[in-house]
Amino acid sequence: xxxxxxxxxxxxxxxxxxxxxxxxxxxxxxxxxxxxRAFNELVKQYERRVFGLLLRLIGRRDEAEDLAQxxxxxxxxxxxxxxxxxxxxxxxxxxxxxxxKNRTKYLARRRTDxxxxxxxxxxDAPLHGxxxxxxxxxxxxxxxxxxxxxxxxxxxxxxxxxxxFREVLILRDVEDMTYExxxxxxxxxDGTVKSRIHRARIxxxxxxxxAIGEKIx
Amino acid sequence: xxxxxxxxxxxxxxxxxxxxxxxRRAKIRRAPEVNxxxxxxxxxxxxxxxxxxxxxxxxxxxxxxxxIVTSLLMLVILVLVYFVLVPEFRIP
Numbered sequence: 001x002x003x004x005x006x007x008x009x010x011x012x013x014x015x016x017x018x019x020x021x022x023x024x025x026x027x028x029x030x031x032x033x034x035x036x037r038a039f040n041e042l043v044k045q046y047e048r049r050v051f052g053l054l055l056r057l058i059g060r061r062d063e064a065e066d067l068a069q070x071x072x073x074x075x076x077x078x079x080x081x082x083x084x085x086x087x088x089x090x091x092x093x094x095x096x097x098x099x100x101k102n103r104t105k106y107l108a109r110r111r112t113d114x115x116x117x118x119x120x121x122x123x124d125a126p127l128h129g130x131x132x133x134x135x136x137x138x139x140x141x142x143x144x145x146x147x148x149x150x151x152x153x154x155x156x157x158x159x160x161x162x163x164x165f166r167e168v169l170i171l172r173d174v175e176d177m178t179y180e181x182x183x184x185x186x187x188x189x190d191g192t193v194k195s196r197i198h199r200a201r202i203x204x205x206x207x208x209x210x211a212i213g214e215k216i217x
Numbered sequence: 218x219x220x221x222x223x224x225x226x227x228x229x230x231x232x233x234x235x236x237x238x239x240x241r242r243a244k245i246r247r248a249p250e251v252n253x254x255x256x257x258x259x260x261x262x263x264x265x266x267x268x269x270x271x272x273x274x275x276x277x278x279x280x281x282x283x284x285i286v287t288s289l290l291m292l293v294i295l296v297l298v299y300f301v302l303v304p305e306f307r308i309p
Contacts, residue, residue, distance in 0.1 A: 036270060043254050052248035065251060072257040073264065154243035173240055198229055201236040208239055217235040 024088060031079045043072050046089070049175065050096050056170050057100045058107070059159045067103050071096045086184050093175075094185045097167060104163060157207035165200035172197050 030038035050071055055064040074095050082091055158166060171182045182193050209216050240246065262270040 034269065040254060040258075043257055047251055047253040048248040051251040051253065055249065061249075065253070065256075068251070069253050069256040069260060072253065073260045076257075076261055076269075150239075151243040151245065154239055154245055158245075169236075173237055174245055198232065201232045205232060205235055205239070216239065217231065 025084070028079070028082065028084065028088060032082075034076075039072075039076060042075070046092055047072075050092065053093065053096055053170060053175060054100055056155075056158060056174065057097070057163075057167060058103060063103060063107065067099055068096070071099055074099065087181075090177075090181050090184050093171070093177075093181075097171075097185050100167075101163075153208060153211045154204075157204055157211060160207060161200060161203055165196055165203055168193055168196045169200035169204060173201070 027038060027041075031042060047068065051064055051068040054067050054071075055061060058064050058067065071092065075092055078095070082088070086094070158169070161169065167186065168182055168188075171177045171185060172179075177185070179190055179193050179197075182188075182197075183190050186193065188196070205216060258270040265271075
């Protein structure tokens, strides 16, 4: 996220830290030189976001953890070819998304149930509040369901989205990325990104409404 | 970023607001705790055949404590040598 009021380009990095262009450039130089300490810093800085993204894309903690490690190995291998056309974070997320696509296909071929992570969560969640609801439209779903119940329903609904919709929805509404960043990461045209995000939101809204048995909004 | 980008039509804006509200209430933004560094270092060490992360030092935190212990040990040895070699301090 650029902060236009400053002379030099400044970005908000992970954890909300300000990352100056020149600081990032120096950091990338250290990474290119295969500075192990710099790489340790990189892993610590991005591990949570990369893992969180992969967990939501794949739906299984063990696979997401394995793949997240692989993302950083690939980053270490390929950093010499990083030319700085995109932000470092965008480049890392692109690697993560590409690897997740391959892993999803591989898991599908192995007929692995990619929804294991969500199984047993939310199935029998008692929707006491929903039972007593008399409104046709729920303005605030959290008033009817506990946070845990709602979290389970939403996680399951996200997992049930088609992969191409799930991917853009997570990048936009969970990771707070811009359309331009999402287009760079996914390789899609801006217009396609926008339409997919809108369709993904509609699908998610409908899935959650179906799960709680009421209209939201 | 972006609220402008998202507000093309009233319907789209409403859907966006509803979905973001759902995600916020469900605390979906919460990133899970994870420690990937040891596994990443092991993979790189294995695949580079020990060229990277092979010395042990780079896999740990700063070796400051080792430097301090070594320095103190050397200091103690020097003091002992001084007391042994300088005649005024020898026990009669």
